[in-house]
Amino acid sequence: MAERVSVEQHQADVAALLAPLVDGARRRARSEEVALADALDRVLATDLLAPHAVPRFRNSQMDGYAVRACDVADAAPGAPVRLPVLGEVPAGPGAVGDLAPGAAARIMTGAPVPGGADAVVPVEDTATGTFVAASDAGGARGDDAAAHHVDVLAPRAVGDFVRESGSDVGAGDVVLGAGTVLAPHHLAAAAACGVARVRVLVRPRVAVLSTGAELVAPGEEPGPGQVFDANGPALAAAVRRAGGVVTTLARSGDDAGAFTRALAAATADADLVLTSGGVSQGAYEVVKDVLGGGAGGDPAAGVVFRAVAMQPGGPQGFGTVDGTPVLTFPGNPVSAQVSFVVFLRDVLEQAAGRPRERPVGRARVVDAGVSPAGRRQLLRGVRSPDGGVRLVGGPGSHLVASMARADVLVDVPADVTGWDAGTQMEVWEL
Amino acid sequence: MAERVSVEQHQADVAALLAPLVDGARRRARSEEVALADALDRVLATDLLAPHAVPRFRNSQMDGYAVRACDVADAAPGAPVRLPVLGEVPAGPGAVGDLAPGAAARIMTGAPVPGGADAVVPVEDTATGTFVAASDAGGARGDDAAAHHVDVLAPRAVGDFVRESGSDVGAGDVVLGAGTVLAPHHLAAAAACGVARVRVLVRPRVAVLSTGAELVAPGEEPGPGQVFDANGPALAAAVRRAGGVVTTLARSGDDAGAFTRALAAATADADLVLTSGGVSQGAYEVVKDVLGGGAGGDPAAGVVFRAVAMQPGGPQGFGTVDGTPVLTFPGNPVSAQVSFVVFLRDVLEQAAGRPRERPVGRARVVDAGVSPAGRRQLLRGVRSPDGGVRLVGGPGSHLVASMARADVLVDVPADVTGWDAGTQMEVWEL
DSSP, X not given: OOOOBOHHHHHHHHHHHTHHHHOHHHXXXXXXXXXXXXXXXXXXXXXXXXXXXXXXXXXXXXXXXXXXXXXXXXXXXXXXXXXXXXEEEOSSSSOOOBOOTTOXXXXXXXXXXXXXXXXXXXXXGBTTOSOOOTTTXXXXXXXXXXXXXXXXXXXXXXXXXXXXXXXXXXXXXXXXXXXXXXXXXXXXXXXXXXXXXXXXXXXXXXXXXXXXXXXXXXXXXXXXXXXXXXXXXXXXXXXXXXXXXXXXXXXXXXXXXXXXXXXXXXXXXXXXXXXXXXXXXXXXXXXXXXXXXXXXXXXXXXXXXXXXXXXXXXXXXXXXXXXXXEEEEOSSHHHHHHHIIIIIHHHHHHHTTOOOSOSEEEEEEOSOEEOOTTOEEEEEEEEOTTSOEXXXXXXXXXXXXXXXXXXXXXXXXXXXXEEOTTEEEEEEEX | OOOOBOHHHHHHHHHHHTHHHHOHHHHHHTOEEEEGGGOTTOBBSSOEEOSSOBSSSOEESSSEXXXXXXXXXXXXXXXXXXXXXXXXXXXXXXXXXXXXXXXXXXXXXXXXXOBTOXXXXXXXXXXXXXXXXXXXXXXXXXXXXXXXXXXXOSOOOTTTTEEXXXXXXXXXXXEEOTTOBOOHHHHHHHHHTTOOEEEEOOOOEEEEEEEXXXXXXXXXXXXXXXXXXXXXHHHHHHHHHTTOEEEEEEEEOSOHHHHXXXXXXXXXXXXXXXXXXSOSSSSXXXXXXXXXXXXXXXXXXXXXXXXXXXXXXXXXEEEEETTEEXXXXXXXXXXXXXXXXXXXXXXXXXXXXXXXXXXXXXXXXXXOEEOOTTOXXXXXXXXXXXXXXXXXXXXXXXXXXXXXXXXXXXXXXXXXXXXXXXXXXXXXEO
């Protein structure tokens, strides 16, 4: 076997292979429009400009009376200013006329302020104290049924309790910046300025292909020598969680023809094909057998297979088939999942426009341990309430059920052969 | 208006109203089964027991030779033990026979260890060094084509490189505990032991109903006095993000009959109805007009309306309509969103089985500020790279576009009337 390459080298090679997927210009060029109802957690492809101002029209911030400020300048609790109430402005559709000088109009929160009016006197600053509901007064909507005059008890400056059109956002202004991961309050802002559909990044399309003559689907009855395919469901879920779409989720035995056909179907419709199995040193390694012929070390010309100095997940391949990037992960379920986290997750999240803030943190590892020289190890760990991390399940790459108890991968550098209990180490979130 | 109730009181009352949704026994009783492909981020309703052991059968941890340990006890680099190779065991379907004493069988990683064999000698501890691929040697699968004998260079103890059946998990053992939020590595564990479908909690079913004669849908052309409905899209997204399902997303004007019909449709098919608008002090408050009659302070007998000592989001209602819990949020988009975060989000996440770890944290607020006495204020803030929080957009509850720039709500206690720049305050994540 050729010399092992470092984890860092393989990470860099995978990132270079997938750079076109991450490229900003290419991603923006492949955006799509979705309805607001489908836009939660999608990533805005371009700045969103407001088609309408918010507020669209000058409106009242309070239930009260629209007035001209100059008409109530002398108002005070001991010296109320009495104004005739010439009408009522509810919130709702319909044009609103002008307010005559020296008069007031009842107005509801959010209702358009009549032309000529330049302030709103809150109902609590008037003598009537509270409204009589129009229905109680026998009036119909829009009638001046509740009061024919109002006593204003306090002066108001021009603009008081009036929300000017565009005071939140102007028509044509940027409401949301490109790259925003759309949360509920972003959708509220888009809706408020009249946007019904938003342009978002397409999600990276990933085909997931499990290989191995021994595989059967979970739920089937296995015969002798058969094992359940854990990699298909797990890698598909990992792709989705990273912001990708799974285009194909298939299984192939170790027959070269069947694998070749499955791969052709996968490459036809995906930005990336992810295989598991068939890449180690055994006699029947279908992925390696079919793809290992012609790359000559050039991942643009085929798939390059190599051993990475890492446990689990050492046997790796990366390259191009029919113009589509392909990553080949090992078949052991723990190895495949660790491969995803270490080599692909960050890149896929970047391609989806959703890079995580801290893919790697540091934690105190409660257990002492040993590690083979020259191999970076990714051990399974579980966080304690005190923030420390205990190792779980042992190092075996077949311990897939035990891995379910883990919530982090503990990253043991290649040059570390042993560590004491309580050592600070890097951990990857699962 | 009646006296204002505290935020804490209204939180407690809403939690009590929705306690049946959060009740563990009721949630488990309403579980559903979904395929693994649909199970990501769902919450396991019951402990998942392994239908099959993992590994299902004793298998090899390495590519190498299955032997009896006693036959290679004297092996050493200078004194190899030569064994006849009687066959080959690839990974894959098919029964495997017994290994004769004094012999070896080529074996691939994951392949069943033949009866009688009790150790695997890795290929690197044998004289052949590497396998000759069966295809290169002209042999067919299963042939003993590559070698007719093997020189073993090192002794092996019983059990070396043999994965025993059930060494990861035994049949009938608990693989995943009830309450697990299913991540990719959990799905891997379920699949590995043969599980194709999992029993998960049903998601809380929530109807979202926007009210107001002034509302039009985003994307429509608004007439005079009309505004876009921001609350429908935003509250629906907030429900989904908290783990709920939106059963109805509707708009109703302020006609009592239309609202009553929309509400009846909503209550028929939801665990909770969420209205926005129509609850403040104006003359046309359809939610309050229709529902405010008969509760007499008892939320089990109707909807209780109250003023909560909070800005924004003061006017609130909670109660029961046709046996279904109803919360009535105010119509200003900022108020509605703050109401969701402060009163409903935690409860809904608990009902969905996904309570967040830290709904509220503490942060240094960069700006000084003032606040009205007796009102808890929820201001919009944005985190700086240094961890501090700047206030954005002003306190107005109509500033929905400005709220898009925020990522936290800054929680100003009711008894605080002013604070200095740099004060530590509680913040809610948006």
